[in-house]
Amino acid sequence: MAVEQPTAREAEQTRIHNIGYRSYDGPRLGRAYARRSLYSQSLRGAYGLGRSVKSKVLPMLLFVVMCVPALIMVAVAVATKAKELPIEYTRYAIIMQAVIGLYVASQAPQSVSRDLRFKTVPLYFSRPIETVDYVRAKYAALASAMFILTAAPLLVLYVGALLAKLDFGHQTKGFAEAVVSVALLSLLFSGISLVAAAATPRRGFGIAAVIAVLTISYGAVSTLQAIAHVHSGDTSVLVWMGLFSPITLIDGVQTAFLGASSSFPGAQGPSAAQGVVYLLVVLGLIAGSYGLLVRRYRKAGL
Amino acid sequence: MTVIATESLSKRFPRVTALDRLSVDVGPGVTGLVGANGAGKSTLIKILLGLSPATEGRAEVLGLDVASKGGAIRERVGYMPEHDCLPPDVSATEFVVHMARMAGLPPTAARERTADTLRHVGLYEERYRPIGGYSTGMKQRVKLAQALVHDPQLVFLDEPTNGLDPVGRDEMLGLIRRVHTDFGISVLVTSHLLGELERTCDHVVIIDGGKLLRSSSTRDFTQTTTTLAIEVTDTDEHPDGTRAVRDALHARGVTTHDGSELPGAGHILLLTAEGERTYDLVRDVVADLGLGLVRMEQRRHHIAEVFKDGEEQRKEAVGHGG
Ligand SMILES: Nc1ncnc2c1ncn2[C@@H]1O[C@H](COP(=O)(O)OP(=O)(O)O)[C@@H](O)[C@H]1O
Ligand SMILES: [Mg+2]
Numbered sequence: 001m002a003v004e005q006p007t008a009r010e011a012e013q014t015r016i017h018n019i020g021y022r023s024y025d026g027p028r029l030g031r032a033y034a035r036r037s038l039y040s041q042s043l044r045g046a047y048g049l050g051r052s053v054k055s056k057v058l059p060m061l062l063f064v065v066m067c068v069p070a071l072i073m074v075a076v077a078v079a080t081k082a083k084e085l086p087i088e089y090t091r092y093a094i095i096m097q098a099v100i101g102l103y104v105a106s107q108a109p110q111s112v113s114r115d116l117r118f119k120t121v122p123l124y125f126s127r128p129i130e131t132v133d134y135v136r137a138k139y140a141a142l143a144s145a146m147f148i149l150t151a152a153p154l155l156v157l158y159v160g161a162l163l164a165k166l167d168f169g170h171q172t173k174g175f176a177e178a179v180v181s182v183a184l185l186s187l188l189f190s191g192i193s194l195v196a197a198a199a200t201p202r203r204g205f206g207i208a209a210v211i212a213v214l215t216i217s218y219g220a221v222s223t224l225q226a227i228a229h230v231h232s233g234d235t236s237v238l239v240w241m242g243l244f245s246p247i248t249l250i251d252g253v254q255t256a257f258l259g260a261s262s263s264f265p266g267a268q269g270p271s272a273a274q275g276v277v278y279l280l281v282v283l284g285l286i287a288g289s290y291g292l293l294v295r296r297y298r299k300a301g302l
Numbered sequence: 303m304t305v306i307a308t309e310s311l312s313k314r315f316p317r318v319t320a321l322d323r324l325s326v327d328v329g330p331g332v333t334g335l336v337g338a339n340g341a342g343k344s345t346l347i348k349i350l351l352g353l354s355p356a357t358e359g360r361a362e363v364l365g366l367d368v369a370s371k372g373g374a375i376r377e378r379v380g381y382m383p384e385h386d387c388l389p390p391d392v393s394a395t396e397f398v399v400h401m402a403r404m405a406g407l408p409p410t411a412a413r414e415r416t417a418d419t420l421r422h423v424g425l426y427e428e429r430y431r432p433i434g435g436y437s438t439g440m441k442q443r444v445k446l447a448q449a450l451v452h453d454p455q456l457v458f459l460d461e462p463t464n465g466l467d468p469v470g471r472d473e474m475l476g477l478i479r480r481v482h483t484d485f486g487i488s489v490l491v492t493s494h495l496l497g498e499l500e501r502t503c504d505h506v507v508i509i510d511g512g513k514l515l516r517s518s519s520t521r522d523f524t525q526t527t528t529t530l531a532i533e534v535t536d537t538d539e540h541p542d543g544t545r546a547v548r549d550a551l552h553a554r555g556v557t558t559h560d561g562s563e564l565p566g567a568g569h570i571l572l573l574t575a576e577g578e579r580t581y582d583l584v585r586d587v588v589a590d591l592g593l594g595l596v597r598m599e600q601r602r603h604h605i606a607e608v609f610k611d612g613e614e615q616r617k618e619a620v621g622h623g624g
Contacts, residue, residue, distance in 0.1 A: 021418075021422060021484050021485045021486075022418060023453050023485075023486065024407070024411065024415060024452065024453035026407070026408065026411050027406075027408060027411075028377060028405070028406040028407065028452070029406045029407070029408060030377070030406050031373070031406075033403075033406055033408075034403065034404045034405070034406055037400075037403040037404065038404065041400065041403075050396075052391070114389055115389075118386070118387065118388060118389045118390070119383075119385055119386060119387045120387050120388070120389060122381075122383050122387060123381070123383070123387050123401060123404075123448060124404055125353060126351055126353070126376060126379075126380075126381035126383075127376055127377075127401075127404050127405045127406075128373055128376050128377050128405070128406055129404055130373075
């Protein structure tokens with residue numbers, strides 16, 4: 001063996017040698033291209049594309065679960081020749097919030113914690129791509145995936161409504177308002193979830209952290225709102241409470257500006273003035289999440 | 303041509319000075335950056351990548367200033383970190399393709415260069431399997447491949463032989479040599495082991511406590527400092543043969559030092575060979591004394607000894623200072 005090993009290794013060496021190294025003279029597309037590549041790879045990854053079969057199951061399943069009720073509603077509307085869809089477009093995401101929460105809780109950690117946990121982050125930042133590129137690509141990718149998840153059933157409803165020959169102007173307005181609302185929702189939920197996930201690099205903990213942030217805040221806010229509704233005549237207390245959970249924030253914004261009816265107890269949503277505060281809080285949380293993520297990756301880079 | 307140049311480069315953390323007024327020039331080829339753990343090797347690489355600002359002093363990589371041209375530097379260099387950095391659930395191919403795209407390579411080029419590079423580092427069929435199942439040696443090759451895939455002009459390899467067994471170590475060192483000879487890429491490779499880089503490197507920079515101990519071409523010190531080890535028999539006339547030879551050599555102006563630090567020998571004399579002349583002289587002296595020459599052998603002057611010399615000087619300096 002002592003004699004054979006060097007011979008085998010020599011053979012290996014010559015084999016490697018004979019291939020010949022080719023240098024690369026082609027284009028180097030730089031930062032913007034790297035950011036776009038990371039975006040599309042992460043977006044595909046959020047639905048398990050380009051990943052193992054196992055990783056496709058949950059996101060695909062949740063996507064289907066998200067769309068099935070819309071299909072049923074459309075089928076019913078067409079079959080019964082209804083004059084209206086069973087629910088407002090803007091209500092759909094509120095009703096389906098558990099599915100949305102589950103999706104973002106499962107995908108935010110896989111999107112960001114892997115690079116942190118396996119210490120891949122320094123490999124990115126030793127390249128032209130920079131912290132802000134990385135964060136923007138990851139944030140945009142998850143927000144886009146969330147938008148696909150939340151806007152797809154709206155599209156199903158809208159197409160169904162047109163097939164059922166419901167009023168075009170009315171349907172288009174409702175659909176457009178809801179699309180704006182889920183776009184905001186996607187940005188807000190992605191931001192908060194990414195921050196929670198990036199703070200807890202272990203994947204299991206990341207999922208738990210995201211679910212905790214979304215459900216505990218909603219549970220607390222809706223319980224307190226219900227109590228306030230029963231015990232206090234002052235509706236403004238109830239409205240201000242809505243500022244403390246992501247889904248009630250979205251509900252408030254769409255009630256104030258996007259023609260939605262409030263799902264707060266007593267259907268008492270914020271007024272236009274209160275709505276401005278809601279909108280500012282939402283935008284502040286989105287910007288804040290982005291800032292925290294940039295800070296997190298500055299620290300993790302090398 | 304200078305590939306890396308630092309000028310009075312310092313990096314101070316709240317509690318430690320990681321780099322202390324380091325001035326060094328590195329040319330093309332393979333350069334070893336040697337120093338004990340905590341000497342400041344990784345810190346230097348981070349500064350050279352433009353990712354960590356120096357506290358004072360300046361540095362240039364490929365003629366670009368690290369403080370203002372970090373982006374341009376990172377387009378032209380590759381980096382292999384010392385720690386694990388590979389996700390276990392993707393294949394080497396997928397991973398390296400992704401990293402190639404992050405370096406700016408278009409999709410097709412990224413795939414082609416990944417296949418080429420993985421072959422060059424010696425990964426064949428296994429490159430389609432998840433990295434989690436790889437041996438340490440294979441993982442190190444993947445790490446090297448991601449640093450080379452975009453065909454950089456210079457690579458920083460931080461402790462690439464860490465965790466490898468002797469065979470894996472030799473293979474990695476051979477590979478690193480080829481990165482320069484076959485691929486034409488300059489290399490800055492760090493190690494805390496002094497011995498292992500001398501065969502691989504054209505040039506060695508030794509740092510300790512963030513300070514430069516020595517920077518020289520490996521050819522320099524292997525050529526000029528060949529050491530002869532001599533061992534002789536004792537006779538009745540000369541009960542201490544070694545001493546007799548030493549005295550005789552001293553009488554002819556040749557200085558020696560004893561080899562007592564060598565294993566199993568209080569009877570070994572070391573002297574610096576200056577070509578054939580020294581050999582003849584030793585033979586004559588031993589013959590004149592009527593002693594038997596047990597051995598006379600050339601010992602390559604190892605970097606370890608150079609380092610030890612340097613360290614002794616430094617200790618002396620510290621001693622004098624304190
Ligand atoms: N981010 C940091 N904060 C504080 N101290 C650091 C940091 N990075 C490195 N150091 C310290 O700087 C010194 C040099 O570290 P390093 O460059 O990693 O050494 P080497 O790579 O040669 O082992 C060590 O004492 C280390 O503890
Ligand atoms: Mg180090």
